[in-house]
Amino acid sequence: MSAAPASTGPASTGPASTGPASTGAASTQAAGPQAVAAGCGAPAGGAAITDAGNQAVVQGRVTKDGSAVGTGYVRLLNGDGEFVAEVPLGEDGGFRFFAAPGTWTLRVLAPGGVRAEQAVAAATGKVVNLEVAV
Amino acid sequence: MSRSDVLVDADWVEAHNGDPGLVLVEVDEDTSAYDKGHIRNAVKIDWKKDLQDPVRRDFVDKEGFAALLSERGISNDDTVVLYGGNNNWFAAYAYWYFKLYGHQNVKLLDGGRKKWELESRELVTEVPKREATSYTAQDQDLSIRAFRDEVVAAIGQENLVDVRSPDEFAGRLLAPAHLPQEQAQRGGHIPTAKNVPWSKAAEEDGTFKSDDALRAVYGDAGVDFSIDTIAYCRIGERSAHTWFVFHELLGQPNVKNYDGSWTEYGSLVGVPIKTGDES
Numbered sequence: 001m002s003a004a005p006a007s008t009g010p011a012s013t014g015p016a017s018t019g020p021a022s023t024g025a026a027s028t029q030a031a032g033p034q035a036v037a038a039g040c041g042a043p044a045g046g047a048a049i050t051d052a053g054n055q056a057v058v059q060g061r062v063t064k065d066g067s068a069v070g071t072g073y074v075r076l077l078n079g080d081g082e083f084v085a086e087v088p089l090g091e092d093g094g095f096r097f098f099a100a101p102g103t104w105t106l107r108v109l110a111p112g113g114v115r116a117e118q119a120v121a122a123a124t125g126k127v128v129n130l131e132v133a134v
Numbered sequence: 135m136s137r138s139d140v141l142v143d144a145d146w147v148e149a150h151n152g153d154p155g156l157v158l159v160e161v162d163e164d165t166s167a168y169d170k171g172h173i174r175n176a177v178k179i180d181w182k183k184d185l186q187d188p189v190r191r192d193f194v195d196k197e198g199f200a201a202l203l204s205e206r207g208i209s210n211d212d213t214v215v216l217y218g219g220n221n222n223w224f225a226a227y228a229y230w231y232f233k234l235y236g237h238q239n240v241k242l243l244d245g246g247r248k249k250w251e252l253e254s255r256e257l258v259t260e261v262p263k264r265e266a267t268s269y270t271a272q273d274q275d276l277s278i279r280a281f282r283d284e285v286v287a288a289i290g291q292e293n294l295v296d297v298r299s300p301d302e303f304a305g306r307l308l309a310p311a312h313l314p315q316e317q318a319q320r321g322g323h324i325p326t327a328k329n330v331p332w333s334k335a336a337e338e339d340g341t342f343k344s345d346d347a348l349r350a351v352y353g354d355a356g357v358d359f360s361i362d363t364i365a366y367c368r369i370g371e372r373s374a375h376t377w378f379v380f381h382e383l384l385g386q387p388n389v390k391n392y393d394g395s396w397t398e399y400g401s402l403v404g405v406p407i408k409t410g411d412e413s
Contacts, residue, residue, distance in 0.1 A: 078300075086312070096312070098314050
């Protein structure tokens with residue numbers, strides 16, 4: 001389904017991307033092992049990551065009419081459409097995945113039967129930022 | 135044991151919320167979810183701070199569990215309805231944990247916090263006040279908890295069900311895709327384990343699939359229902375969800391959750407590991 005995680009080639013972030021990752025001095029690095037120790041839970045919200053380190057980060061915001069959707073879920077589906085992970089939206093509509101390199105689909109679920117899907121390409125060392133409108 | 139003994143739906147919770155002898159408990163890793171809003175009258179349990187020993191890698195002991203439930207105002211004869219985020223991963227983990235220490239009447243809210251939220255049901259921030267109790271915990275029921283040596287001994291002998299995602303099973307990822315990837319362990323799976331991600335047991339709204347659909351999911355993956363089963367994942371909470379399916383919904387008699395799971399197994403010296411998509 002995906003290339004080896006060791007891939008460090010230039011990322012194709014696809015048409016969904018809103019821009020290349022910043023690696024400036026003010027960047028927020030991908031969380032280290034201390035965040036992992038917390039377990040499998042889905043941490044909602046939190047500052048957006050701007051330096052992916054060795055992670056393949058897919059993050060963004062879900063909006064409706066330009067405003068954040070603060071209640072809902074984003075599911076990460078693999079190239080076969082199979083479920084891989086899910087996170088709740090933060091109050092700012094934010095979400096984040098640490099994926100493997102490859103092509104994924106994001107599926108948004110929100111109250112009132114709201115659904116939206118968006119394709120995204122992830123690559124090691126890259127942060128893909130998305131805004132998903134529902 | 136039937137489905138109605140171990141699962142309740144949201145309408146049932148709304149109808150019975152506040153009944154004497156019923157305690158709603160939200161179980162999350164991220165307790166800010168509870169603080170942001172929870173089902174009225176629900177108390178919270180933090181799966182890590184409340185249920186794990188702060189120093190050793192193990193659970194709080196019997197006395198610790200008794201002290202926790204006493205402080206939260208839960209009695210031995212209360213019916214405890216658990217729910218939480220992550221499609222009830224941690225609620226299922228707490229369910230298994232309550233059973234481990236001998237609590238009799240435990241149920242899961244089918245669909246957990248997600249279905250409740252997606253249906254726009256009431257969430258409140260008011261924290262209930264419950265009188266402290268004198269809870270008595272039992273010794274751990276080790277018929278539902280697997281340790282590393284019996285997992286190694288079960289290779290090729292029992293069903294080993296790896297409920298992580300295919301990428302974790304194959305060794306391409308070491309953690310679920312919503313978490314940073316760790317490097318401490320070797321990637322892969324326990325030889326002969328069948329990969330049936332926990333999510334195969336759940337509908338998109340977080341509810342459990344029907345018994346027939348569940349039997350088909352595991353049967354098609356090569357699980358033999360006539361032999362004993364050990365489920366594992368990365369840290370034992372997704373596999374508690376699958377333990378619940380096998381033991382509580384499908385009524386399989388000998389099912390254990392290996393809570394050490396991949397973070398232990400993948401760090402052991404000398405044990406066999408298989409990489410790639412094949413069992």
